[in-house]
Amino acid sequence: MFQSGSRTPHNSTFICYGSHVVLPTSYICSVKTLVPHGDPQCFVSPTRGNIYLILTCSWEGGFPPAVLWWESDGGATLESSKESMNILILKSSAKYGGKAFTCYAKHPLLLGTKQCVLRLEAPVLATQLKVVSVYEGNDVQLSCILKANYPDTEITWFNNQKKQVGDAPSKYLLYREATWANLTVREVDGLQDSGQYWCSANNAIGGVEIPITVIVKRYPIPPNVTISRIKYSNQQRTEVDLEWETQDTGNLTGFIVELLQKKGLLFKENNTLSWVQVVTGLQPHVHYYKLAGLDPTSSYGFRVLAINHRTLGYPSEAKTPEDPSFNAYPTIIGAVVSGMILATVGSILLILYFVRTQNSSSWLHNMLFAVQHSQSMENINYPEDETVNRSQDAGDLAEGSISSHPGPAVVSGSSVCSPSRCQ
Incomplete structure (x- = not known):
């Protein structure tokens, strides 16, 4: 039986009856004609390393199955027709950029053909800001938008040294969605993080990159500092009282105390020795600090710097601690009081000893107390x-x-x- 497909309705059932003289009963079989659901679907995917492009066209589910074939922009057939699914493999090349590949689908129940089109594009990138400024110590976020991304595109970020950056929470954070990618640079430094960063996108058709310039601004220089008083707080030279003041008003967020240590009691600033930060994080209203745990056999120099966020001011003039003034009164008073206490305690203990040992040491008891008794008797007047x-x-x-x-x-x-x- 021959039936025109275009005249056959969708979901039509055809029944075939069969019999044989030697068989007691006849047999029946049926077939149903179906148009595939929807339209043919096309998609492209690259192989590992973007070496090949795989163009896939499918229109499944009908009966009889649909027939599919690929054609280029010029109408040339690129692959023989196949049923239900047709796969076209192309070697990756930039010459396909902007080219359209059409998959045609034909089903017997339909008069015309259906099609789906794949237009291959090299990636196109855009950004909201090409120049981003930020103060030192803050985080900066760079954005990259993918406007055309067919086939699938990989986005890579490069830092100002043109080195690829990964997701390193201590310095870099990456976040990616379908059509955009962000790079966050944490706690930027003026010397290390200024410059151009690059957002790069590549697929099997081509690649592109755009630069984003990061300008790291420094906070204003804080006011200068002068040490007003520096003195050892004890004779052992293990603690120092340090006071300072700012020469004028200005932007500042704290102070830093630096120390230079030299063996020997004579201090002389030496270029071979380096200043060490011993106190950081002092609040801007604090103008005094006590340093303990110093080596009494060493000489020290101290200086103070004001800081405005991450901008250091000029260090104050280095100064050495003065020796504390000698005060003998507390020593003398302490010695006298200690002597009186010792004498009193000794007398009490001696008397208690005599009282407890009166029987065993009667001669000593009589010698001491008899004399006192006779003297007291002579002084009695009748x-x-x-x-x-x-x-x-x-x-x-x-x-x-x-x-x-x-x-x-x-x-x-x-x-x-x-x-x-x-x-």
Whole structure:
């Protein structure tokens, strides 16, 4: 049976009946005609290394199957026709840039043909800003937009040294979408990160790159600094009190203290020695700092610099610490107080020792305390003695007025005697 395809409706069913004289029953088979769904699809993909281009055209799902073939811009057939899918392989070349390749599809149930077109393009790049400026210490983001990217295109970033950069979180961050790519340079430095960066795109048809210039600006120079006072805070020369002041007002974000150490007690600035930053991150309102842990056998020079973000000011004049003034009063007072405390504690301990060892050392106890007892007894005055002494003194005065006795009598106990006899 012959049937015109264009006159056959979609989803038509044809049934075939079969029988044989030796068979008890007949057999039936059927077939359904279908037009493939949608339209033919075309896409291109490069092989590894962009050596070849693979152009694929497919229109599947119909019955009978559709027939497909490729033609160039000039109408020349590039590949023999195939059913349902046709693949065309081309060697990569820039001559295909801008060229169109058409896949034609024919199905028996349709009068005309369908087609899909592939136009091969070398990549085309654009950027929002060709010159980007940023202050030191900040991050800068560079953008690259892919306007034409067929076939698939790989985007690569190169830094200002023309070296390919990867995703390194400490310095570079990469972010890629279908039609654009970003490069973030972190904490830019004026000397290392200024210059041209390159966004490069390549596919099997060709390649292109565009430059983006990064200008790293420095913050204004901060004001100059003068050291107003620098002095050792102790006689051991292990700590230094440092004060400074700015010569004028200006933009600044902090201070840095630098140290130059030289063995020996005589400081002399030497070009072979390098200054070392010992204190950083001081706030702009701080104008004093105490440095500890110094070597008393070394001599030191100090200087202070103001900083405005990453811009360093001129260093102050280097100065050496002065020795602290000697003050003997605290030493003397401390010695006296210590001596008094030691004497008191010693006396108390000695008395406690005598009291506890009275029986074993009675001779020493009697010697010390008996003397004190006898002296205290001699100093006791009884009322009777006072009366006798007063009467005797009155008699002596009367006798002295009428007698030529060499001296008054002395009362001792209950007897009266002259000074020569009582001795």
